[in-house]
Structures are given as C-alpha cells and as structure tokens.
Amino acid sequence: MTPDSYFEAIDDNRYKPTPHAGGAWHQDEQHFSPLGGLVVHAIERHRAAARDDGLVLARLSYDILGRLALDECEIEMETVRPGRTIELVEAVVRIAGRPVVRARAWFLARLDTSAVAGGQDERLTAPESLAPWPMSELWPGGYIASLDVRPVTPPRPGRTTAWITTPLTLVAGVPVSPLAAYLTLVDTANGIAVRQPPTEWMFPNVDLTVHLHRQPRGAWTGLDTTVTFGPSGQGLTSTVLYDVDGPVGQAQQMLTVRPMPGV
Secondary structure, rough: OOOOOOEEEEOEEEEOOOHEOOOOOOOEEEEEHHHHHHHHHHHHHHHHHOOOOEEEEEEEEEOOOOOOOOOEEOOOOOOEOOOOOEEEEEEEEEOOOOEEEEEEEEEEEEOOOOOOOOOOOOOOOOHHOOOOOOHHHHHHHHHHHHEEEEEEOOOOOOOEEEEEEEEOOOOOOOOOOOEEEEEEEEHHHHHHHHOOOOOEEEEOOOOEEEEOOOOOOOOEEEEEEEEEHHHOOOOEEEEEEEEEEEEEEEEEEEEEEEEOOOO
C-alpha cells in the first residue's frame, strides 16, 4: 500500500519518495514542491542536533541542478556560517550519487519587534468558504492529485490567488514542523497561474527563493501568484505568500520557457 505521505525515511539522511510525490511534467520524476519541504525538514533536524538557539528561517533559496528522478535521495548538510544571531546552512540533495538540488537557508535571531511591525496586513478570503478546483484536470502527476486547491477568484492566465493544503504528511510516521509543512506547498505556485497550456509549452522553474518576514501557521498555504513570460525564453513566477493571518513573505521562481517537443 502507498503510504499517506510524500516520503518514507530510510535512515537519518536518506528518503524514498512515494507515488504521491510524482511530477507534473514527467510522472517518473519528483515534483519539486514536496522535495523542497523535505529539505526544510532536514535543515531543521540538522540545526536541532547542534543546538536550540531560537533562530528562525528568514530566507531559503533552492537551485534545481538536474532531473529529479522518482528515486531514493540523500540530503547532505553543512553549516556554512555559524552564529548566535545569524546563521547560514546549506543542503545538497543527491539522487544516484549526483547533486540535483542545492539549497541555502539564512536563520536570524528571534526578537520582539511587535512595536514597529507593519506593512502588508490584508487577509485572503478564508479557504473554508471557497470551492475546490480540480488542478488534476490541468496537470498530471501524483503530487497535483494529492492537493486541495481553493481559488479565491477564478484562475486566469498568468494570474491566480489560491489556497492549497494536503491531507498527506511529508514523511511517513515522522512529525514535521508547521514551517516544513507550509513550504512543502510553495513550489505549486508555478502551476496555478499558467499563461499557456502545458500540453503546448514547457515552463519549469530552475530555482525557488522564499523570503519570510514572519513564521507561517496553520494547515493552508496561500499563494497570490503572477506569471510573466519574456520574449527570449525566460519567465518569472512571483508570489506573495499568505497564511490565515495575512502575508508572511514572498517567493520567486525563474522559468525556462520553451515549446513542448513534438508540438
């Protein structure tokens, strides 16, 4: 039986994806979104093993280096810049011995700045009041089929705001943090506001960078997404990230835009 999770832990550093992690472009590949969440889980475990210093994740950047086969992966960790108030951690994901993702996470000191907090504070319509959108009618793959997607307004080419959640756990039988669960869903942004049919055009992202001004909470990831295609093969997916209390940060994804082979 397929576990109700995206990954199964083999040991402390190795994980096996389940069919629920299957990709949208090729079903024998992993969708990057749950793998991105797994990297956060691995980074948090690495830091907790060293010390519990109260630092919080403020920026996370992933570079996708190659094909993400739906196969066992290993995550290597390194603290690049240790510190009491600022720390940089790097993770490298390997499949069949080859590096396929390199991620860097900046952690900053948690301080009480509530007296000066301000900026964006609007909230999205609560997800419970919205109707589901069957994204699997647009995209194939086990990951997309696992999602509960609730658009705030009807999706348009290049522009969609939606809530996303999943009934699945990230790693079978292993507790994960609310942050790892939240970030498991962020890479979905590139699939909710498509400018062109994915049967005719390819536009996979080669990276993902997330900036957070506060830590998200709750079971829903809110994505206010705009997709831009340039005239020479590049594109950009830009997203304001929400939880049920309002904005929590932003995400950017660089796209390689090209006609679907054979079309």
